Amino acid sequence: MKQFIAIFRKEVLDNIRDRRSLFFALLYGPLLLPALIIGPIALGVKKHSINFEQSQTIHMEAPERAPNLVQYLREENIRVAPVDEDLKSGLEEGHFSMVLSLAEDYETRLRQGQTATMLLHYNGADDESTKLYRKVHSILSRYGQQLTAQRMQIRGMDTAFLKPFHLIEENVATGNDAEKMLARMLPFIVILSLTMGGFYLAVDTTAGERERHSLEPLLSLSVSRQVLVAAKFCAVMLFVGLSGFLSILSAFILFQCLPVKELSALIQPDPWRFFLVFLVSLPLVVFFTSAMMLIATYAKNTKEAQTHLGMAMMLPMAPFFIIQFANVKTSTVLMAVPVMSQYLSIEKVLTGEAQALAAVVASVAGTLFCALCCYLITVLLYRKEDILNS
Amino acid sequence: MIEAQGLYKQFRTKASLKRGRRQKKVEAVRDVSFRAENGAITGLLGANGAGKSTTLRMLATLIRPDAGRAAIDGFDVVSQAMAARSQIGFLPHNAGIYPRLTAVENIQYYARIAGLPDDEVDVRVEELVTLLDMEAFALRRTDGFSQGQRTKVALARALVHRPRTVILDEPTNGLDVMATRNLRVILRRLRDQGHCILLSSHVMQEVTALCDHVAIIDDGRIAISGSIADIQAQTGQEDFEDAFVVAIGQSLEAQG
Numbered sequence: 296m297k298q299f300i301a302i303f304r305k306e307v308l309d310n311i312r313d314r315r316s317l318f319f320a321l322l323y324g325p326l327l328l329p330a331l332i333i334g335p336i337a338l339g340v341k342k343h344s345i346n347f348e349q350s351q352t353i354h355m356e357a358p359e360r361a362p363n364l365v366q367y368l369r370e371e372n373i374r375v376a377p378v379d380e381d382l383k384s385g386l387e388e389g390h391f392s393m394v395l396s397l398a399e400d401y402e403t404r405l406r407q408g409q410t411a412t413m414l415l416h417y418n419g420a421d422d423e424s425t426k427l428y429r430k431v432h433s434i435l436s437r438y439g440q441q442l443t444a445q446r447m448q449i450r451g452m453d454t455a456f457l458k459p460f461h462l463i464e465e466n467v468a469t470g471n472d473a474e475k476m477l478a479r480m481l482p483f484i485v486i487l488s489l490t491m492g493g494f495y496l497a498v499d500t501t502a503g504e505r506e507r508h509s510l511e512p513l514l515s516l517s518v519s520r521q522v523l524v525a526a527k528f529c530a531v532m533l534f535v536g537l538s539g540f541l542s543i544l545s546a547f548i549l550f551q552c553l554p555v556k557e558l559s560a561l562i563q564p565d566p567w568r569f570f571l572v573f574l575v576s577l578p579l580v581v582f583f584t585s586a587m588m589l590i591a592t593y594a595k596n597t598k599e600a601q602t603h604l605g606m607a608m609m610l611p612m613a614p615f616f617i618i619q620f621a622n623v624k625t626s627t628v629l630m631a632v633p634v635m636s637q638y639l640s641i642e643k644v645l646t647g648e649a650q651a652l653a654a655v656v657a658s659v660a661g662t663l664f665c666a667l668c669c670y671l672i673t674v675l676l677y678r679k680e681d682i683l684n685s
Numbered sequence: 686m687i688e689a690q691g692l693y694k695q696f697r698t699k700a701s702l703k704r705g706r707r708q709k710k711v712e713a714v715r716d717v718s719f720r721a722e723n724g725a726i727t728g729l730l731g732a733n734g735a736g737k738s739t740t741l742r743m744l745a746t747l748i749r750p751d752a753g754r755a756a757i758d759g760f761d762v763v764s765q766a767m768a769a770r771s772q773i774g775f776l777p778h779n780a781g782i783y784p785r786l787t788a789v790e791n792i793q794y795y796a797r798i799a800g801l802p803d804d805e806v807d808v809r810v811e812e813l814v815t816l817l818d819m820e821a822f823a824l825r826r827t828d829g830f831s832q833g834q835r836t837k838v839a840l841a842r843a844l845v846h847r848p849r850t851v852i853l854d855e856p857t858n859g860l861d862v863m864a865t866r867n868l869r870v871i872l873r874r875l876r877d878q879g880h881c882i883l884l885s886s887h888v889m890q891e892v893t894a895l896c897d898h899v900a901i902i903d904d905g906r907i908a909i910s911g912s913i914a915d916i917q918a919q920t921g922q923e924d925f926e927d928a929f930v931v932a933i934g935q936s937l938e939a940q941g
Contacts, residue, residue, distance in 0.1 A: 301797030305786070312785040312826075508781035512842065515745040515777075516798050517770035680748040 298518045299526045306500055306530035316495035320534045324488025325541030332480050333549050354378045356396040371434045386416055392424045393417045408446055482641035485542055485576050486611045489583045492538020493531045497587035500527040502600035511683055520677040532584040539580055543573050575640045578662035582633050585669035592676045614638045630654040631661030686881050687721040691753035694739055713739040715905035721883045726876050728896035729885040736905040737885035741854050745775040757850050774843035776853040780835035784828035788838045792845055799846035813841040833864035853884040857891055869895055889926045903933040
């Protein structure tokens with residue numbers, strides 16, 4: 296036990312002093328990744344959602360021609376301002392988000408029961424303008440329907456005549472695409488952080504140790520290979536776990552801080568849920584640690600270990616794309632596949648979907664079994680004398 | 686005390702691994718037998734590739750002999766590897782110290798693994814820092830240390846658990862004149878304390894200056910062993926370098 300503590304302490308100290316390794320363990324995964332990935336998506340959600348409560352202003356040429364329309368817009372929380380400068384330059388320079396112009400004969404034609412013309416200017420390249428366009432467009436259609444109904448009533452016709460059916464739409468999906476993307480991104484971030492967190496330490500404790508020729512004297516000490524591997528394993532696991540914990544924590548804080556009301560429909564940023572995410576990823580911490588140790592032990596030198604690990608790091612990304620592009624149905628067998636099961640699990644935890652006990656057991660057992668296999672092979676490799684050959 | 690009897694070790698060559706079944710094997714050590722007594726410095730002398738490092742690695746329990754046996758203070762290096770390890774301090778070919786730890790931390794690390802009680806660790810490290818004259822750089826991280834400083838740290842690390850037997854693989858490699866002389870003083874001091882010291886070298890001068898007993902290894906076999914005077918007498922040469930050439934079966938004229 297004393298030997299275990301001595302080795303564990305040394306590996307932790309050694310890693311803390313390695314700036315590059317510490318950067319990837321504590322800053323890259325936990326801070327940069329969530330900020331880089333969640334930030335834009337969350338902002339995107341905000342940008343593309345329309346707030347019907349907030350009052351907005353559009354500009355109108357000659358609003359006095361259509362007092363009823365102005366009134367209708369005001370009831371829909373749209374304020375109307377008169378255009379007081381040149382229309383074309385004002386639009387191009389972005390002074391107006393949207394301008395509604397009415398034809399000169401608007402009032403007369405409307406009164407005579409004819410079709411009046413109005414012109415809506417907006418800027419499709421500007422997000423604000425596009426949002427406003429969608430909002431105003433839907434208000435104007437409703438206004439049009441209202442006018443139609445009035446005209447028909449005046450002429451004694453049933454408005455139902457123009458409406459052969461009444462369509463009621465119901466979208467059973469919770470949240471929109473961007474929100475779903477966010478729920479899917481979190482496991483992606485956590486899993487990427489886990490791999491980045493232990494990457495350098497895993498390489499350093501085995502392939503690096505061999506390359507520095509420090510493995511030879513170490514193995515000539517009276518310490519069993521099991522203790523040696525166990526201590527190194529725990530040191531790597533500490534950083535992998537820390538990296539995972541911090542990335543979940545920073546994602547949680549991000550969700551709290553970003554003014555993203557639109558998200559609350561889908562992802563409740565309550566601490567318990569994020570803690571559950573951490574619990575779900577714990578078996579993965581064990582698995583990634585043992586897999587990285589195995590790869591780093593198998594590799595002949597640091598460079599080879601980094602190449603192998605770099606390629607192996609593609610694997611945890613695979614489930615993300617499989618889930619994204621293929622319609623994956625959750626089955627117990629699938630839940631026994633490490634990484635894949637955590638992707639599905641974390642997503643469900645975030646969206647508050649219930650999970651079958653069998654699926655949870657399969658996920659934990661499957662992942663830990665794979666971890667154990669990697670660990671045992673690592674111990675086996677340490678026992679072979681080939682471990683010294685670089 | 687080290688006893689080696691008929692040690693044999695072969696390796697598969699890297700190139701042949703690719704060819705699959707037709708593996709070519711290289712015999713690194715064919716037949717090595719010798720004794721290294723306590724209170725004496727024994728030198729394993731041989732050309733590059735003669736099998737020195739492989740022999741030392743077998744004695745340090747890092748690799749298993751394919752045939753023959755070896756024991757450290759009576760503990761078999763294969764069947765009682767853990768007990769044998771606690772008897773030896775091993776200084777490998779490259780110092781192999783940790784660059785991000787200070788000299789003292791490097792030594793403390795081995796002290797703790799070797800199982801020294803906590804209160805004794807610092808005392809012992811202090812002793813070694815004084816013994817090896819390391820005060821000037823003891824608290825610095827070893828990254829950027831000179832070869833001599835590295836060797837001292839590695840040697841202190843090998844000695845930290847007071848092993849009876851010290852095995853050193855080409856310890857003076859890369860050391861300057863003064864560092865080499867200092868190392869000799871240290872090794873003699875250890876011998877006088879009753880330690881068994883085994884070192885490998887390909888430098889004649891080194892061996893004649895330091896060793897009480899020499900085993901000359903050539904092509905994986907011990908060609909001759911004994912004190913320097915014994916070897917000179919057996920080969921009929923007055924010069925030790927000539928004695929070495931004769932011992933490994935080469936002609937003196939051809940060597941010039």
